[in-house]
Structures are given as C-alpha cells and as structure tokens.
Amino acid sequence: MTSTDQQPFLSIKDLKVHFSTEDGTVKAVDGLSFDLVRGKTLGIVGESGSGKSVTNLTILGLHNPDSTTVEGSITLDGEELNGASERKLEKLRGNKMSMIFQDALTSLSPYHTIGKQIGETYRKHTGCSKKAARDRAIEMLKRVGIPQPEVRVDDYPHQFSGGMRQRAMIAMALVCDPELLIADEPTTALDVTVQAQIMDLLKDLQKEFGTAIIFITHDLGVIADIADDVLVMYGGRCVERGTKKEVLRDPQHPYTWGLLSSMPSLDHPVDVPLNPIPGSPPSLLNPPSGCRFHPRCTFAEKVEGGLCSSERPLLELVDGRGSACHLTAEQRGEYFSDLAGSAAN
Amino acid sequence: MSSTTPLLDVSGLTKHFPIKGGFPIRRTVGHVQAVDGLDFQVNESESLGLVGESGCGKSTTGRLITRLLEPTAGKISYQGKDITHASRKDLAPVRSEIQMIFQDPYASLNPRHTVGKIIAGPMEINDINPAGGREKRVRELLEIVGLNPEHYNRFPHEFSGGQRQRIGVARALALDPKLIVADEPVSALLQKVQQELGIAFLFIAHDLAVVRHFSQRVAVMYLGKIVEIADRDDLYGNPRHPYTRALLSAVPEATVDETPPRERIRLQGDVPSPINPPSGCRFRTRCWKATEKCATEAPPLVQVEGNKPGHLTACHYPETAEVASAPRLAKDPEPAA
Numbered sequence: 001m002t003s004t005d006q007q008p009f010l011s012i013k014d015l016k017v018h019f020s021t022e023d024g025t026v027k028a029v030d031g032l033s034f035d036l037v038r039g040k041t042l043g044i045v046g047e048s049g050s051g052k053s054v055t056n057l058t059i060l061g062l063h064n065p066d067s068t069t070v071e072g073s074i075t076l077d078g079e080e081l082n083g084a085s086e087r088k089l090e091k092l093r094g095n096k097m098s099m100i101f102q103d104a105l106t107s108l109s110p111y112h113t114i115g116k117q118i119g120e121t122y123r124k125h126t127g128c129s130k131k132a133a134r135d136r137a138i139e140m141l142k143r144v145g146i147p148q149p150e151v152r153v154d155d156y157p158h159q160f161s162g163g164m165r166q167r168a169m170i171a172m173a174l175v176c177d178p179e180l181l182i183a184d185e186p187t188t189a190l191d192v193t194v195q196a197q198i199m200d201l202l203k204d205l206q207k208e209f210g211t212a213i214i215f216i217t218h219d220l221g222v223i224a225d226i227a228d229d230v231l232v233m234y235g236g237r238c239v240e241r242g243t244k245k246e247v248l249r250d251p252q253h254p255y256t257w258g259l260l261s262s263m264p265s266l267d268h269p270v271d272v273p274l275n276p277i278p279g280s281p282p283s284l285l286n287p288p289s290g291c292r293f294h295p296r297c298t299f300a301e302k303v304e305g306g307l308c309s310s311e312r313p314l315l316e317l318v319d320g321r322g323s324a325c326h327l328t329a330e331q332r333g334e335y336f337s338d339l340a341g342s343a344a345n
Numbered sequence: 346m347s348s349t350t351p352l353l354d355v356s357g358l359t360k361h362f363p364i365k366g367g368f369p370i371r372r373t374v375g376h377v378q379a380v381d382g383l384d385f386q387v388n389e390s391e392s393l394g395l396v397g398e399s400g401c402g403k404s405t406t407g408r409l410i411t412r413l414l415e416p417t418a419g420k421i422s423y424q425g426k427d428i429t430h431a432s433r434k435d436l437a438p439v440r441s442e443i444q445m446i447f448q449d450p451y452a453s454l455n456p457r458h459t460v461g462k463i464i465a466g467p468m469e470i471n472d473i474n475p476a477g478g479r480e481k482r483v484r485e486l487l488e489i490v491g492l493n494p495e496h497y498n499r500f501p502h503e504f505s506g507g508q509r510q511r512i513g514v515a516r517a518l519a520l521d522p523k524l525i526v527a528d529e530p531v532s533a534l535l536q537k538v539q540q541e542l543g544i545a546f547l548f549i550a551h552d553l554a555v556v557r558h559f560s561q562r563v564a565v566m567y568l569g570k571i572v573e574i575a576d577r578d579d580l581y582g583n584p585r586h587p588y589t590r591a592l593l594s595a596v597p598e599a600t601v602d603e604t605p606p607r608e609r610i611r612l613q614g615d616v617p618s619p620i621n622p623p624s625g626c627r628f629r630t631r632c633w634k635a636t637e638k639c640a641t642e643a644p645p646l647v648q649v650e651g652n653k654p655g656h657l658t659a660c661h662y663p664e665t666a667e668v669a670s671a672p673r674l675a676k677d678p679e680p681a682a
Contacts, residue, residue, distance in 0.1 A: 147614075161615045162399070191398035191551060193612045196595040200611060221554075221597025245601045262533070264554045265598055266581065274533040274558060280505045 008035035015072035026284045028054040030236040039210040043227030051236035052216045056182045061089040095125045097180035098173040104165035108157040115153035118172045140171035163194035182214045235282045235292035240323040252323035350425040351386035358383040358419035379405040381569040392546035394560030402569040403549045407526045411445045444517040446527040450509035454501040461497040467519045486515040554596045565589045568627040575656035585663040634662045
C-alpha cells in the first residue's frame, strides 16, 4: 500500500533524540527514518519506553530544548522542522499538525469550558471573533458526534464521560483542519465499545479531509483496524516496517512475532498457552550491545558467531518492507511456523 | 448446576452506595446502584470470568465477595456457609481461603516492606509456620510466580509493573487459598497458576479476549446486572444477548482480511448512569432491538429457548443461532430512542 509516486508529506530521516540526565545520556530515539503520505495512517507499535511517544513529541517540537539533543531531519511538506524557530512551530502546531493525547482528562483544563478550549486554538490561528470561535466549536462537537452540541459546548470537562472527553480532544485537534494528526494511544483508557466508536470516527474524518495520521499504540488489534502501514519500535529503533498485512501476517522480526503470539485473541486456540516475551524492556541509559532485543530474543543463540550481541542489525527496506534482524529468511520460516499455524485456525 | 454444593454461591447480591447531599444536614439524596441482584456460582477449581465495561459493578462484586464491602442485600455462601454478614471473627478462617489480587500492583504493595515481608505477611497474620520456615516457603512462592528467589530482600520499587503483579500473586498464594478473586489480571501467569494448582478463580476483566484464555465459564455484566452467563464455548460461539455480541464484535483483532469477516456492531453513546438506570432492561437505551416491552419489564436471567443447560440470558429478544453463522456487516444500530 506504499505509494511510490506520491511525495511524502512527512519525512523523518535518521532521527536521534538524546536526553542528558544526571545518570548519563538517554538515547530515547536512535536513528529512526520513515515517510508518511497524505490520507494514510502509519501505526507505530512498541512497549512503554520504546521511544514512540518521544518521536512524536519531537515532530511537534514539544521536547525540552535545554536537555534534549535532536539530530537528523524532520520535514513536513518540504519544510525542515528540526531546529525551526519556536515562532514557526507555534504557527504549525494545532494548525497544520496536531496531537491527540492518551489521557483526555489531564489534557483538558478543568477550569475552562470545552467550547472555550476548542475555540482557543481556532482563534489563535485564524484571529477570528469569539462568536465565530464558539460557532466553530459547536460545529466541531457536532462533527465528532457529541449530542446537543449547542448545550454541551458550555460544559466543563468533568461533565463529560471518558468517551466524550476523547471526542472533545479530537474536536480540538481537528479544529483547524490539520494535515497531520498524531494520536498517542487515544483509545487506551477507553472501553472496547467506545474505542470502536472513536476509531470509526477517526477513519471517517480521515476519509473526509485526507489527513495523514500517525497512530501510536501498543495494541496490535487496534493497528489491524486502523493502520495502512506499520512501524514496530524497540529500544528507540525501528525493528520492522511494512504494510499492515505484511507485518501482521508474516512478521519478520522475533519481537513482532513475540508480540503477536503473546496476544490474547478470540481466535487463538484456548488450550495453547499464551507465549509472553520474557524479560523487560531495555534501559536506554545503557542499552544492550548489538541488537537491542537480543537479551530477550528466543532465537539469538541460533545466529552464528554471536552476531546478535556484537553487531547492530541494519534495517533494509525493499519497497517499504523489511526488518532489522540477523536471522535469515529460511531460519524465520522454520522458527515462526507456530504462529502461522494458529492464525490459520 | 450439579448436586454438590458450589464453592461460592451468590444470590441476589446487591450493593447501593448512598449519595449524600444537602446543607446543613447531609441527607441521602440517591443511590449509586453499583450491583443490583447478582446470582452466580463458582465451583471448586473452576474459573469464572466476570466481564463488563467500566462502571458496570464488576470490581464492586469482587470486593463484596471478599467482604471488603458490606452488601446491601442478598446472600453470599462459601462452602454452604452463609458469610454475607459474618463477623470479623467468624470470617477469619474464610478470609485465608478467599484471597484477592488487586488491580493496581503499585498501590497494593507496601513500599517500606521487602518482598519477603510482603509475601510472608498473610502467614504471619494467620500464625502459619510451614515446614522449613516461612522464608523457605516465600522463596518457593517467588519461584512459582517466576521471580528470582534472590529478590527476597528487595523492595517493590525495584520491580517493574509486571513483576509487582507477580508479587501480588505470590502473596495471594501464600495461604493455599481455595478461591482467588483477581481484579483485572494482566498476566499470562494466572493461566498457569490456575491450571497447575487447581484453585478456583473469579477473574474480573473488561476484555473478552483475555477472559477467554482464563475462564471455563464467563458472566457478562452491564450496569450492575448479569446479562448473560455461560460456559466459555457457548458464550463465544453462541452469544444470545445483544450486548455480549456487541462487546465481542468490538474486540480489536490482530488479523487482516478474515473470511468470513467478523460481525461489526457499533453501540451508540455511553453506559447510562447507575444512579438513575433505565427502567426495564438496562441495556435498552443502546440496544437496536429494544421495544416497549423492554422499557417496562426487566428480562429475567433464564435459560432462553435454544440455550444449552447452564447458559442463561437476560433478554426478551435473544439473538438466534442463525444470525451467528451469517455475520452481519457494518450493522449500524439505530440511535437510542
């Protein structure tokens, strides 16, 4: 599904984000590259601390400039964002690119009405009157499916339910018709039925406006529903890329394979125990040598010469598809067979 | 149910939390009807999954069964003995047999106690001295839950979230309980524990996909009531209540291009407030099949026609098996009346 003829709208090249802390340098993102075209959704999957949120905060320029070093290039519609002035970023944020956060209650101000918070962004970027901003807020609330928007526009966040707050957040993010929308786990705190509503809403809005979406999640089920392309992150690096179908059907990296086989599902045979990935995510202060996944990888010892612990596997992409792993295609075919078996059921 | 006494028998269990308001004298102005008349049993070594969305009363149910909350009405029997309003003293022996694993592993471990002290705590309170000493038993338990016994002297903050959950499990296992109430377990470990140690479980969760791996029987809750309860295969293979179907269809699955495509039902709106729940069937405001009858008459939880024994559904218009074999695509329920 990667269109080669379309200019990428957002292009990230060899992005490195390092934080200096008292204990040393945290390499939160370590050489990440990806492109995104208009009207498509890129799903970024990874555990907590894999660098997925940091990447996106950096795109928006929301990192702390005093303690963060950003290397590499971020271009949005041909404009370089890394090192851009705060003034320029302010013009883009909320206007051309915007973000939906995970926890809607902490991201909304409890002291201001929903309508005022939605209208504020609009006024800032268009310089319109308060009345026009209010009308726009009502229109947005209506669009995201809030009943009685004329009344609810004057409500405070605590008067909204969890699902409605997330809708209000989406209304706020979309108020200026952004071309890039970053959604950071927007449905994680919601119930499944509400999650399904929110994802349908995002898909409809994308169809209507051709927004490019980066959808961050740790749930592969959500990815299967919403994404076109998938990027799997581990320890600040991309370990696998491809279309949704390629990654979920035929994972190439042992980490992706592990995520898929540890996931409880409605189709997985019940008598086969779930297969969790052993260990915990690596410390980015002192990351493992070579492949960052090797201490937890079931297959690391099968690679000859201890290559996994000594040499960083490179991500080689052919038509946007590839993984960073030392295993050969034949080895993968042999070791990953169980998953194919269970998926066929 | 079989003729033998179930391990846990709950009937008509109800919990209403009073809402205080007014000035200067604070009176009770209403009730949050968190749990409203639950009937279910848990048999020896069986695991029952309790599923529902936030606010449906599933966690309250867990707290009522462990008697951390006092029920408003109804009856809880443990091994045939009524423990609904048992005194602290009468409850003491039962409490060591019913253990709880709490939702938040951060909040439920004392940060100033070592792991060894935390896990040995229940043994200390009940004055239990296992052969070989408590420390040996704690080390065994750490091994069972997949933690390193060397971690005996560490503090909770030195562990990751998943590891803390394991500490909670080890503590629950310390007294060889017969029943464990687990609130939102996230660990595949419990699957192993349940199968190997043969302990009865009440799994409280919001995710039908997770429960499927843990439970032999599943109960689905909505707004304080059980809407459907059945053996696992019956519930997932032949869901009769519209809510169960909607919940199943909303589970995100990591599969692409399925044949045949899964049924898609999108519920509109949110769960109504438990302070003032809808009359009759509580699901009717979001149900696409609701009629006048649903508003006036609460459907009883019974074995509706076409259900196998033990499969109970509370619905006037249960879904039929034929519909299950012919999945509906993009079924949009009509907006709530």
